[in-house]
């Protein structure tokens with residue numbers, strides 16, 4: 346039995362997880378409110394819990410409601426409705442959830458613009474039941490499961506088949522390790538070798554699982570996945586973010602790198618990048634090459650990409666940067682440095698946002714003859 350997350354104060358890792366989800370929602374919602382003809386959006390919190398912790402720190406459902414409230418004026422001024430689904434399988438927690446929602450959400454004040462439905466079901470059943478509805482509008486799905494069992498290969502495939510749907514799901518590496526030793530494992534993950542999980546270090550399980558899910562994405566499907574690893578004492582947990590939309594990816598990477606400026610993918614120094622930047626006794630040795638940090642490796646790759654192509658656009662750089670899991674600010678700083686160093690040239694101001702690179706005419710960056 347997993348311990349009940351709502352019965353104790355949320356710990357640091359849980360707060361980081363909730364913060365990432367809330368920040369993403371804050372960035373995601375206005376995109377759809379401002380897009381003409383969106384009509385409706387749906388937000389599903391499939392593992393909503395009871396709403397808060399014992400100190401009344403808001404959990405995911407109350408965070409959704411307070412974010413919606415921040416956009417009240419925009420929602421009323423645009424032709425959009427928001428449908429919110431909360432689900433919690435445990436009957437007592439579902440009752441608490443309903444009470445918490447009733448005290449923070451005033452349906453009358455929202456008229457028909459925002460609706461909230463609280464379900465008391467098993468995630469997989471509800472997901473299948475709602476699947477036809479999910480195909481109809483843009484969705485943001487939060488799947489805050491205990492452990493790993495709910496996002497099976499089949500459920501994952503259904504997720505990536507949905508259009509205009511971003512999702513964020515949680516998994517626990519220690520639960521995965523325990524689960525790999527059970528006969529049930531094969532029915533949930535028939536194509537994962539349980540020995541691979543059993544032999545892996547805790548730190549690596551999240552990445553193995555990410556590879557597994559990546560392998561499930563059909564070739565013609567544009568979903569991109571990004572991990573964010575959370576350390577809680579000796580345990581490693583992870584969030585997986587998935588989106589087909591570049592703007593969604595851009596927003597997720599911006600906030601992930603805001604959470605951790607060293608690696609953008611964990612609430613700790615997962616690749617020991619801090620140590621790599623520190624001066625050591627070896628630095629003065631002629632043949633010693635200091636290991637590079639994730640950011641430095643990316644900047645080297647981007648520089649090689651630009652230099653080897655001789656001429657690229659900011660759009661090419663934008664795709665390259667998101668594919669490598671970096672935020673647009675890293676691309677901007679790298680390209681400005683190359684210009685300052687006399688290696689590249691371009692006219693005027695050059696931006697690296699979705700608006701500047703995808704919606705507008707791309708701008709050209711040329712390698713200088715001596716570059």
Ligand SMILES: C[S@@+](CC[C@H](N)C(=O)[O-])C[C@H]1O[C@@H](n2cnc3c(N)ncnc32)[C@H](O)[C@@H]1O
Nearest residue numbers: 350392393394404405433434435467468489491
């Ligand atoms: C990690 S907690 C969710 C915490 C919540 N998101 C918050 O912010 O407080 C997972 C919740 O899922 C519920 N749960 C477990 N299995 C479930 C299932 N199959 N379907 C729906 N809910 C389930 C548990 O009772 C628990 O409250």
